[in-house]
Amino acid sequence: MRSSSEQQLCNLLHAYEIGALTDEDRERFEIHLLKCDACYSSVKEFKAHSDTMVRSELIKGTVSQGIAETEPKGSFEKLRRYLLPDVPVIFRPAFLYLLLLVVLIPLVISMIQMRGTNIESVQYQDLISTRSAKRTVLEKDLSNQATLTFFYPDARHNRNYRLIITHENGQVIYKDENYNMFNEYQTGAINLDIENLTPGRYNLTIKDPELGDQREENVYTFWIE
Amino acid sequence: MDLNQLFADAKKGDKKAESLIYNYLFERFKFLVGQKINTNDVEDIAQEACMTLLSKYKAMEGRENFESWAYSILKNKIGNYLQLRRVEREELSDKMDDIRNPDRGPIDIQIEKRLNDCIKEIISYYPRYARALNLAYQGYKADEICEKMDIKPNNFYVILNRGRNLLRNCLEMGRIKA
Numbered sequence: 001m002r003s004s005s006e007q008q009l010c011n012l013l014h015a016y017e018i019g020a021l022t023d024e025d026r027e028r029f030e031i032h033l034l035k036c037d038a039c040y041s042s043v044k045e046f047k048a049h050s051d052t053m054v055r056s057e058l059i060k061g062t063v064s065q066g067i068a069e070t071e072p073k074g075s076f077e078k079l080r081r082y083l084l085p086d087v088p089v090i091f092r093p094a095f096l097y098l099l100l101l102v103v104l105i106p107l108v109i110s111m112i113q114m115r116g117t118n119i120e121s122v123q124y125q126d127l128i129s130t131r132s133a134k135r136t137v138l139e140k141d142l143s144n145q146a147t148l149t150f151f152y153p154d155a156r157h158n159r160n161y162r163l164i165i166t167h168e169n170g171q172v173i174y175k176d177e178n179y180n181m182f183n184e185y186q187t188g189a190i191n192l193d194i195e196n197l198t199p200g201r202y203n204l205t206i207k208d209p210e211l212g213d214q215r216e217e218n219v220y221t222f223w224i225e
Numbered sequence: 226m227d228l229n230q231l232f233a234d235a236k237k238g239d240k241k242a243e244s245l246i247y248n249y250l251f252e253r254f255k256f257l258v259g260q261k262i263n264t265n266d267v268e269d270i271a272q273e274a275c276m277t278l279l280s281k282y283k284a285m286e287g288r289e290n291f292e293s294w295a296y297s298i299l300k301n302k303i304g305n306y307l308q309l310r311r312v313e314r315e316e317l318s319d320k321m322d323d324i325r326n327p328d329r330g331p332i333d334i335q336i337e338k339r340l341n342d343c344i345k346e347i348i349s350y351y352p353r354y355a356r357a358l359n360l361a362y363q364g365y366k367a368d369e370i371c372e373k374m375d376i377k378p379n380n381f382y383v384i385l386n387r388g389r390n391l392l393r394n395c396l397e398m399g400r401i402k403a
Contacts, residue, residue: 014385020361022368027296030260034253034292035228044256046389049396052336053358059341060362066348067359086353 006032010039017043017050122147122191127204127220136222144195150220152206155182161206163190168201177209199224232291236283243279251275254299261303274302343395347388354388357381 009032015021016029033040043050053059083094123143125136127150138146155161158180165174174192182188188206204220228249234242254271262270278298285294348355353374360370371381394400 011379011382011386014389015361015367015382017389018358018361018385020357020365020367020370020385022366025367027300030257031290031292031296033257034250034295040253040256046393048333048336049340049392052332052340056332056337056340058337059344062341062344063348063355063359063362066345066355067352069348 006036010036013039013042017046017053019054124149125222126150127222136220138192138194138222138224140194140197140199140224144193146192146194147189148192148204148220148222149187149189150204150206151185151187152182152218153186154208154218155186155188155206157182157184159208159210161188161208163188164205164207165192166203166205167198168203173197173202179206194224197224229291232282246282247275247279250278250295257299258303262306266306270302270306271299274299277302339396340392343392346395347391351388351391353384354391357384358388 009029012021012025012029012032016026021029029039033043083097084092089095123138123146125138125146125148127136127148128134152161159182160178160180161182163174163176163179164172166172174190176190179188179190181190201221201223204222206218206220228246231242231246231249235246251271254274255267258267258270274295278295281298282291285291344355344358356374357370360373365373367378367381371378374381376384
């Protein structure tokens with residue numbers, strides 16, 4: 001079995017035959033030829049051909065002319081050779097560019113979409129009935145939008161309820177006669193634009209029209225500050 | 226054949242091993258001298274190198290590689306031969322370069338034609354080999370060719386050997402792929 005250094009010397013074989021080795025490597029290879037039967041036989045066997053290859057002006061001309069002919073002629077061919085060289089697929093620039101596009105295009109699109117959207121933070125507040133001592137405050141400094149969620153124990157899914165939000169001075173700022181967005185857990189939600197609302201106390205009143213005055217109205221209180 | 230083993234046996238006085246070394250090296254020396262010099266003196270130089278080697282090998286110290294030592298003897302013989310032909314010391318290295326392509330008489334037209342046909346095929350099939358060959362024809366050495374082709378030496382040798390295999394296939398079977 002040949003060692004790796006000997007195998008490396010065996011690789012110099014054809015470079016030796018065509019006279020392409022430096023003086024130092026040529027000597028190394030000739031020393032190698034003294035003991036490597038495979039290389040010696042191979043060089044000896046091919047000697048008539050390698051001598052002819054080195055000496056023949058006809059062959060030199062063929063190679064030189066062939067190189068000129070295989071050089072890319074048009075810009076398309078140059079581009080093709082640049083994008084698809086004779087290397088494994090993963091190292092071809094065409095593959096790398098494609099990979100880059102696959103990664104970059106969605107990223108750029110999402111960035112453009114994000115730039116076009118006025119993203120603002122939204123406050124979420126769970127309202128609880130006025131019977132509770134908790135004070136719920138929406139802060140105008142935090143955002144202009146607020147999402148209020150409220151639990152109404154008698155609420156039924158897909159049934160219409162009346163929702164009214166009034167300021168402490170009696171002004172109605174939100175009214176929905178047919179609110180039917182309670183979910184199966186008797187919880188509803190509304191989005192409120194608080195930007196133009198004056199600070200103060202507000203009441204959210206929920207009433208079931210079908211029950212008339214039989215039941216008490218559910219009132220939730222919150223503050224805008 | 227393990228040359229170093231033969232050498233060790235010969236040093237112990239094994240005459241058969243000594244004879245085998247002589248025959249073995251004489252053939253290889255002849256080949257190597259023939260690569261460099263084209264005269265009728267090739268056999269004489271090889272024989273003289275072998276005789277010198279056999280007369281000195283017993284005194285050779287074990288730490289030196291036998292084939293490197295044998296090669297150095299041959300190299301000296303070739304150098305002496307060229308000196309005897311009044312080649313000056315400065316010209317020696319040039320001469321050594323020139324004799325890589327010594328005039329060995331007329332080219333065999335048939336070999337040339339077959340090679341030429343095969344090389345034509347290989348150029349389009351494997352242009353990297355043709356490019357490496359073309360640079361070698363222009364006188365560039367391996368390191369310069371690697372630089373021009375922007376490849377590592379190992380790749381260069383792989384390209385050459387792959388090209389050589391294609392060439393052999395073409396010469397033997399008339400087609401470049403096995």
